[in-house]
Amino acid sequence: MKHSINAEYKSGMAFDIDVMGHNVRVDASPEHGGTGSGPSPKPLMLAALAGCTGMDVVSMLDKMNIKFDEFSVKVDGETAEEHPKKYLRMNAAYRFKGKNIPHDKVEYAVKLSIEKYCGVMAVYKESVEMSHSIEITE
Amino acid sequence: MKHSINAEYKSGMAFDIDVMGHNVRVDASPEHGGTGSGPSPKPLMLAALAGCTGMDVVSMLDKMNIKFDEFSVKVDGETAEEHPKKYLRMNAAYRFKGKNIPHDKVEYAVKLSIEKYCGVMAVYKESVEMSHSIEITE
Numbered sequence A, B: 001m002k003h004s005i006n007a008e009y010k011s012g013m014a015f016d017i018d019v020m021g022h023n024v025r026v027d028a029s030p031e032h033g034g035t036g037s038g039p040s041p042k043p044l045m046l047a048a049l050a051g052c053t054g055m056d057v058v059s060m061l062d063k064m065n066i067k068f069d070e071f072s073v074k075v076d077g078e079t080a081e082e083h084p085k086k087y088l089r090m091n092a093a094y095r096f097k098g099k100n101i102p103h104d105k106v107e108y109a110v111k112l113s114i115e116k117y118c119g120v121m122a123v124y125k126e127s128v129e130m131s132h133s134i135e136i137t138e
Helices: A043-063 A103-117 A119-124 B043-062 B102-119 B120-125
Strands: A001-010 A015-017 A021-024 A070-079 A087-097 A129-137 B002-011 B013-020 B024-025 B068-080 B089-098 B128-135
Touching: A001 B043, A001 B102, A015 B024, A021 B024, A021 B043, A043 A070, A043 A087, A043 A103, A043 A119, A043 B002, A043 B013, A043 B024, A043 B043, A087 A103, A103 A119, A119 B120, A129 B128, B002 B068, B043 B068, B043 B089, B043 B102, B089 B102, B102 B120
Parallel strands: A087 A129, B089 B128
Antiparallel strands: A001 A015, A001 B068, A015 A021, A070 A087, A070 B002, B002 B013, B013 B024, B068 B089
């Protein structure tokens, strides 16, 4: 499948990016010469990962008929200090809230996303040290 | 440097992602079980690349005192047909509009971003076949 996005330069460090008909504004923070009118681009890599694996997990838990009250994916990334300041490590923390959520099935869904389904993960894990955790609370 | 983002599940396939204080909504398209209330996550990888390398280039051209009227970065990505449906190839098309834009200096700025500065590129090029083009029109 082919995907296309187009980033139009606006002013300063700001770009408006058309992503499938939705506008995503990116900008540098004031300390990096921008005005902070949008997120900086690199953390969008973390957002792509959270969304991709999050949707995989939601979809699998739905098929397994597992209910939850809340679900979030927090992704932390640590960049190199020298150029290119790429992510060296990322951690994805899967957090669930709800009653009687079976840990083994959640773990299975997360594992399937990480190892088989998530196309974002498949690219990152070739060059970034990836880790994850699962937390379930009532 | 450490970056953190947090994706909160909303409903269907939709997540609201806090990226440095800015909300980025992602959703699956209707044909993939979502409502299309935001872009799907994978193309955010392309947006991250466009923003990252675009800012590098703007910043270098500014230092070289090179003016332009318009600038955009279009990124195309082609995914695998089988799981994990990761990007196999990406192309970044740098497009400039303006009078007397020196091609060699623009090429130098793009090359520096691709080879040295862009941290997003540095991750992708380990596992994705990357290409680019430069177009300058008056």
